[in-house]
Amino acid sequence: MKHDRYALPIDSFADRPTPFYYYDLQLLHDTLCAVKEAMPANGHMHYALKANSNPRVLQMISSSGLGADCVSGGEISTAIANGFAPASIAYSGVGKTNREIALALRVGIGCFNIESIEELYIMSEIAVQMNKIAPIALRINPDIDAHTHHFITTGLSENKFGIDMRMLDQALDTASVLPGLKLKGLHFHIGSQITITEPFALLCERIAGIVDKCEEKGISIEHINVGGGLGIDYDDPVTHPIPDFKAYFDCFSRGLSRFSDKALHFELGRAIAGQCGSLISRVIYVKKGTSKQFLIIDAGMNDLIRPALYGAHHHIENLTSFAPKEVYDVVGPICETSDTFAEDYSLPSSRRGDLIAIRSAGAYGESMSSTYNIRKLISTYSY
Ligand code: LLP
DSSP states (O other), X not given: OOOGGGOOOHHHHTTSOSSEEXXXXXXXXXXXXXXXXXXXXXXXXXXXXXXXXXXXXXXXXXXXXXXXXXXXXXXXXXXXXXXXXXXXXXXXXXXXXXXXXXXXXXHTOSEEEEOOHHHHHHHHHHHHHTTOOEEEEEEEXXXXXXXXXXXXXXXXXXXXXXXXXXXXXXXXHHHHHSTTEEEEEEEOOOBSSBOSSHHHHHHHXXXXXXXXXXXXXXXXXXXXXXXXXXXXXXXXXXXXXXXXXXXXXXXXXXXXXXXXXXXXXEOOSHHHHSTTEEEEEEEEEEEEOSSOEEEEESOOTTTOOHHHHHOOXXXXXXXXXXXXXXXXXXXXXXXXXXXXXXXXXXXXXXXXXXXXXXXXXXXXXXXXXXXXXXXXXXXXEXX
16 A cells, blocks of 8 residues: 655755755654554654654654663663663663763663673773663674675674573572673674564574573563564565564563563564655666666765675655656766665656655664765754
8 A cells, every 4th residue: 555644755855955854753653653652651762763763753763661671881871861771772782882881871771682791891890890780781692694695683692682592590690690780681683684583483492492491590570672673665665664573572571471471572663663764866867888778876875784784674665747758777986886775776767857756765864874985974854
């Protein structure tokens, strides 16, 4: 089904300098409502700021009552500045610095997701020095293949993230004896852009075994944080603007039904912010080669790096031409061959000045942009 409610307001784009990020706040609002409606009674959502930390986006998410998932001191400060309660913040990261840990303890975040035994010692040391108790969860690496791009899969055992399952005993013992720590939960995250439920179902099986093991050792866990990772439809964002949150949450409620007395934490980023954003650009030249034609647009890989970095596919539209289709390589102006948004892509016959939309760019678009080639960070427009 086509959702006219989320049609791009093309007329209002006409006089704007391009490129820019456009955010559909109605779609973000409806997505947040869908999350809250589908979330189980024991569920808590921490929005992953890394996906998109645009202030308008953050303010809408924080005012809807969600918590935050942060991975740096900068994200913690930004979350708080944009309305997230410090106690609602979960803080992950394999390389938290002393300064970042101290900041998080000072503002009183809800939980540190601890990624190594080494980090447990440092956390304890800093907490004791500051006369604080650090609320912690152990991030366990469950060794699950999320069947997604290898750059964004994080739950395999040879990965840098989390504590290896085989070191779980040692981690639990260490966390129980070190001063200044309060072990509250277990944390997992197996990867991103996961579009099938099997990896999540497998994760639930692993989690159940681990929680049982904790309880056998007399360690009681208050919450289970299952991370993020729910994917979005990059091929057809017009038909599927809002992910199937119900199927996602149901998978965890079913798989972890024995633990319904514990809080269930989620850290979705992409599924919340991904579909509400589009990168809007203009055609600079239609360059005819001998066997290909290039649509050279004014947005580059510095504005949206996903295609160059992961070979990611984004749906592309020409918003101003309705002519018969032709085949183009859609490329940016940056001096890199990988500055290519799509190869052999069918679009209505295009001309200099046409408006181009690269869809599903609300997550890991603006937040990963850079000034490479001394280009300015682009403006945003929310509607
Ligand atoms: N929690 C943790 C511990 C994470 O590492 C991540 C993402 C999330 C939550 C949120 O995951 P999401 O729900 O957004 O899948 N730049 C890549 C994605 C990297 C994801 C990194 N971690 C991309 O553009 O596809």
